[in-house]
Amino acid sequence: MKTTLTSVAAIVAASPVLAQTPTLNVYTYDSFTSEWGPGPAIEDAFEATCGCDLVFTGAGDGAALLARLQLEGPRTDADVVLGLDTNLTAVARDTGLFTTHGVDADLSLPVDYDDDMFLPFDWGYLAFVADKDTPAVSSFQELADSDLSIVIQDPRSSTPGLGLLMWVQAVHGDDAGAIWEGLADNIVTVTPGWTEAYNLFLEGEADAVLSYTTSPAYHLIAEEDDTKTAWAFDEGNYLQVEVAGILAETDQPDLAEQFMQFIVSDAFQTVIPTTNWMYPATDIALPDGFDTLTVPKKGVLLSAAEAAARRDDALDTWRNALSQ
Amino acid sequence: MAQRAVAIKAAGPAWVAAALVLALTVGPLVAVAFRAQVGSGLAAGDWAAIRFTIWQAVVSALASVALAIPVARALARRRFRGRAALVMLLGAPFLLPVIVAVLGLLAVFGRGGILNAMLGTIGIDPISIYGAAGVILAHVFFNLPLAVRLILQGWLDIPAERFRLAAQLNAPVWRVLEWPMLVRVLPGTLLVIFLICLTSFAVALTLGGGPRATTVELAIYQAIRFDFDLGRAALLAASQFVLCAVAAVVAWRITPVDGLGGGLDRVVARWDQSPLDWLWLGAVTLFLVTPLAMIVLRGVPGFLDMPASVWTAAGRSIAVAVGSTVISVSLALTVALRGGAIAQVIGVTPLASSALVMGTGLFIIVYPVVSPTVVALPVTMVVNAMLALPFALRVLIPAVQDVRQNYARLAATLNLTGWRGLRIVMLPRLRRPLGFAAGLSAALSMGDLGVIALFATDAQETLPLAMYRLMGAYRMETAASAALLLVALSLLAFWICDKGGRVDADL
Structure with a gap:
């Protein structure tokens, strides 16, 4: 039954006749999506270029976020998860819910960090x-x-x-x-x-x-x-390194990859320091005070x-x- | 026998209420257990957590009730200006979100608090609140007022005629009237507070000073959040229900039934007052009001600068509170009229529920059917109603029993049964407890974080959630103002309902 529904949904989503603005669902922690967090500015910036609707869903803190994904399992609505940290990525990897992000970026982390599944967005x-x-x-x-x-x-x-x-x-x-x-x-x-x-x-x-x-x-x-x-x-x-990953079962793989590329762009990174109060993941100019x-x-x-x-x-x- | 004569046939609705309560308390636990992938038993640390949990709940309940008796007695036999306001203020600590209450307590008892500043000026070393003493202190702060209200209700339920009779006969009031009343009221009161402290999490950990103060609820939190070990979470949650069941059976066993006749609902003018009454009233007022005053002081500066989203969240909280009050009071009345074992079970089960297991279980149940975000507010409303139900029942059941005991025969003689009996005999006499029950439900629902955190995104944010999120974004001053708004709204809701129940009643 579930498979039938999923396939129906997939057919509907893929059908050119019914094409409308696609939605990219991003699960994150609460303080990221709040009006004082980076969420609102990042949503505007990404929507200006993607021709899509970016929807952030806040789910507690990093640990609650992972627990929620595990509860929802493979049929989760999430396309991208943003806000796990490196103490959680081993468990996240073992769930089998994630796929590779495919982004090759120049990161500014003070340690070597190489993970094909989880991409740092700040630290x-x-x-x-x-x-x-x-x-x-x-x-x-x-x-x-x-x-x-x-x-x-x-x-x-x-x-x-x-x-x-x-x-x-x-x-x-x-x-x-x-x-x-x-x-x-x-x-x-x-x-x-x-x-x-x-x-x-x-x-x-x-x-x-x-x-x-x-x-x-x-x-x-x-x-x-x-x-x-x-x-x-x-x-x-x-170090606390905060990472994002793409869900393997996403129905928007192209948009999800586009979003991962966006994460390491200046448009995303310049928002981070004074909204999330963390260091940006790439080598951009830091705001006064830092x-x-x-x-x-x-x-x-x-x-x-x-x-x-x-x-x-x-x-x-x-x-x-x-x-x- | 007389009870049967006018028993209003509320069996059907009462069973519905019972089914609903079980579905929302045990249901989620079963859902969590079924969803568990790995089955692991309890770890050694879990047994330590269970022992600490029981210990602190027992001590907290005993301390709260022991202190509440002289205070309730003083309130019962003194008439003074501001008494009504004091009685209402007694509701406040119970309704505070945990972190707000903890910050209020620390402003008084903490390292940089008023008490240590005063001790410092007279050259005494600062005292530390952290540790077992801090946990008990906070639990007494939360629950002493509830204990006072429940015990006070017992005092007010002793008919004035009995006091007059006692006065005429020069009989010892304490031994013939007050002690028997306490014996009847105390086991239930102890049970409620024991159960509230049983599921304590943030208070115990924050003030407990370290991992010694680990409660079962924390172990559940860890099992779900960090280990995703749902089997262990379900097992721990089940152990809370077992503890609840044991405590409840003990409490019911030792509660005798009241056997004296009724009176004419008159107010008692007491002659046996002691100067110690003022000491007790003064001390408890100081203990409860000082932390509250600190919360108000912290919240005032940023009050007018609060962002619109906080006010919107407040609007949502009010709507949720109204809805859950209606649900909770109507269910409570139905169940109280039916009485019996169902009422007793419903009266305690929600208290023993782990909030996190309830939220997680409901999420598992709801998720395949509908997006959790869509049902965030209705689910919160129903869950808050369930959580308020034990308190509403605690107030209503004895009141219903009293009316039955005192008026059942008369009502039967006059053929006042069924709906007419309810309208003419029952409801007028239940107005005060109904108002109190509604006030408690509304205020509890207003301040409860409950399951909303798991379901809601920004568009369903309630006031307590908004407050926590402000703190998470470093905005402590705005959060303090949101906390003040929350306290004000809770008290207002409580005042409106309580007042509604006491129109022309002289409490």
């Missing part, structure tokens, strides 16, 4: 964000030895939280447990998501919060508040496969260290 460094008055620390060990208080996100419910888990794994490997035990008395609390953590920090509940090096840019550019800064760590800061941001000495990133393989052990280590 950022994870970092602890604090007031400029707060004495900065430059490593996990120094943070653990200090009296500074921090708020972090739970790796079981939040993507930056999972990023932090991978960060400690990547730079401290076998010593990750000791690092977490050292950090235990610095951690004020662990929140379910970024929103709660960042609010707690702004309310003065902690000296620093796990966020991005680009967070101070929001306060500087949108609020003209230059009191916030991010800490660069000697061992490097973990030059004041902390630039970590190096970017750290576990490969998607490695991140997936080490997650369960890393979670156990984290939970044991913080439960004592």
